[in-house]
Amino acid sequence: MCGIVGYIGNRKVINVLMNGLKRMEYRGYDSAGICVLENDDLITLKKKGKVSELESLVDESSFDSTIGIAHTRWATHGFPNDINAHPHSDNSGNISIVHNGIIENYMSLKQGLIQSGYTFKSDTDTEVLAVYIGALYEKTNDLEHAVRLALSEVVGTFGLLVLSKTEPEKIIGARRGSPMVLGVGDDEYILASDATAIIQYTKQVIYLSDNEMAIISKDGFTTKTIDNKATKNTIHEIEFNIEQLEKGGYEHFMLKEIFEQPTTIQDAFTGRLLADKGNIKLGGLSVVSEKLRNAKRIIITACGTSWHAGLVGEYMIEQLAGIPVEVEYASEFRYRNPVLYPDDVVFAISQSGETADTLAAVHEAKQKGCTVLGIVNVVGSSIARETDAGIYIHAGPEIGVASTKAFTSQLAVLSLLALYLGRMKNLSQLDGKKIAQEILQIPDKIKSIFDHSDEIRAIAKEYSSAKNFIYLGRGYNFPVALEGALKLKEISYIHAEGYPAAEMKHGPIALIDENMPVVFIATHDEIYHKIISNIEEVRARKGKVIAIANEGDTEIARVANHVIYIPETIPMLTPILSVIPLQLLAYYMALELDRTIDQPRNLAKSVTVE
Ligand code: G6P
Numbered sequence: 001m002c003g004i005v006g007y008i009g010n011r012k013v014i015n016v017l018m019n020g021l022k023r024m025e026y027r028g029y030d031s032a033g034i035c036v037l038e039n040d041d042l043i044t045l046k047k048k049g050k051v052s053e054l055e056s057l058v059d060e061s062s063f064d065s066t067i068g069i070a071h072t073r074w075a076t077h078g079f080p081n082d083i084n085a086h087p088h089s090d091n092s093g094n095i096s097i098v099h100n101g102i103i104e105n106y107m108s109l110k111q112g113l114i115q116s117g118y119t120f121k122s123d124t125d126t127e128v129l130a131v132y133i134g135a136l137y138e139k140t141n142d143l144e145h146a147v148r149l150a151l152s153e154v155v156g157t158f159g160l161l162v163l164s165k166t167e168p169e170k171i172i173g174a175r176r177g178s179p180m181v182l183g184v185g186d187d188e189y190i191l192a193s194d195a196t197a198i199i200q201y202t203k204q205v206i207y208l209s210d211n212e213m214a215i216i217s218k219d220g221f222t223t224k225t226i227d228n229k230a231t232k233n234t235i236h237e238i239e240f241n242i243e244q245l246e247k248g249g250y251e252h253f254m255l256k257e258i259f260e261q262p263t264t265i266q267d268a269f270t271g272r273l274l275a276d277k278g279n280i281k282l283g284g285l286s287v288v289s290e291k292l293r294n295a296k297r298i299i300i301t302a303c304g305t306s307w308h309a310g311l312v313g314e315y316m317i318e319q320l321a322g323i324p325v326e327v328e329y330a331s332e333f334r335y336r337n338p339v340l341y342p343d344d345v346v347f348a349i350s351q352s353g354e355t356a357d358t359l360a361a362v363h364e365a366k367q368k369g370c371t372v373l374g375i376v377n378v379v380g381s382s383i384a385r386e387t388d389a390g391i392y393i394h395a396g397p398e399i400g401v402a403s404t405k406a407f408t409s410q411l412a413v414l415s416l417l418a419l420y421l422g423r424m425k426n427l428s429q430l431d432g433k434k435i436a437q438e439i440l441q442i443p444d445k446i447k448s449i450f451d452h453s454d455e456i457r458a459i460a461k462e463y464s465s466a467k468n469f470i471y472l473g474r475g476y477n478f479p480v481a482l483e484g485a486l487k488l489k490e491i492s493y494i495h496a497e498g499y500p501a502a503e504m505k506h507g508p509i510a511l512i513d514e515n516m517p518v519v520f521i522a523t524h525d526e527i528y529h530k531i532i533s534n535i536e537e538v539r540a541r542k543g544k545v546i547a548i549a550n551e552g553d554t555e556i557a558r559v560a561n562h563v564i565y566i567p568e569t570i571p572m573l574t575p576i577l578s579v580i581p582l583q584l585l586a587y588y589m590a591l592e593l594d595r596t597i598d599q600p601r602n603l604a605k606s607v608t609v610e
Pocket of ligand 1: 305350403
């Protein structure tokens, strides 16, 4: 949430900042702003709305500066308007800051500053921090010292960049709870919330740790803790390419990411699936293999779509390995004093690796002595680094705010994990081989679902005026029903509920009439006939049924208004296929309704505040 970027080097900074904001816009799009040091003065431009609004204010040719900071906002404190947009400055106008996170004690700091005669223009917590740093700078005449003093008083989270016209040769960055990456180029340095803003200039990066600062100048950089102890860092190479950040001819990132899934799934299992042996190699877990073998219980914690993946993982692991699994919303887990034992293994699932609640759940589980592992997409992210070990899903950058390819890659990795654990326990090699063979076929099966895109688009057109939707599934398809409903809500703003199909009779059936479309995920498994009965119950009440069913199913067309066919696979892998038409249905509905698909209102890709 919120993206920040700061650059110092030999390039015209305005281009670097505007590019960086565009790359990170998925982190928030309530407002955008820049501050550059031009002829010994700080020039600030900021505007409510998307980066394109700011762009219309900025005449790039009129700037020569090579040092500046920028921000794209997801509003926490104060309305999204021009005044609350970042950057914010201190009372003297000497200091400008951009901030990602929340200063929880901003009210008490603000009151103290007001009593001392300082004034405020905005409603933000960030301006309080700017004014506070300015006040401390008046006393210390040392910017770095003032920043360190201010941050030692702050309660909350921050990714912070500070620029000053009285110490114009540097940018100070600091983080606690919000991510920050330092790009190390040739005589140029860039600090940003994520590597997408950096890759155009350098692939060499340092992932700053919590409570770490970085001071960049044209001559180099230093890193230290906020309490002024030198830190050592390792330079990593960014693993993705700049082409992966482009739409590549697609109208939206979301559509591109949906269509990438055959490849991203393949990337999730390549080198890990030893199909001829029915075994799995997960290098990242080798250091904890004994812990996993002896685990009495697995707890999966996550938010949003990643939580839905966790629900599927629960079914997979219990089925193949017989280890009890609990799936917890990270936001609940962190605050309810969960009963945890040292031989519990906790998996945190997160695309971004930065979700504040999931990260806090990781800390809680570590505190209680559990082995804590990550299933993460973004390399070098906080969750990836703070867990004991883990598995990267290798889905590549996901830009569309509504998660698609990360979800199916999470499912692919969870299927590998279940098989890995199963083979450690009682699963036979023969069964392992059968499952591995099915996994290998998934990418081609996904491709064949894309052949139905036009049909799905036609269904979307027919139902785009619906005000509500219900999604129903059973067994492995129950979490898919939740995910399908979430996708529709997120990007089309149509109200949708996901339910286990059998629960329909305990409430949702009261909603069914001739205006209610009901999406049934009705693939072949041992409870297929039960779901057909549920469909009949909906039809008897005049509901409209859109069914996701297996190719060759002749029975379903008799009871459903529309059928979208997908290839058959084993039940545990079905969600990877059955979610694809639901992603497309949500996408085409949103397209019909002319929504801002990649940047749905009020949402952000990476929720770094709780
Ligand atoms: C936000 C995103 C969702 C995502 C959720 C969890 O709500 O919009 O797409 O599923 O956060 O994010 P994570 O990065 O932890 O998977």
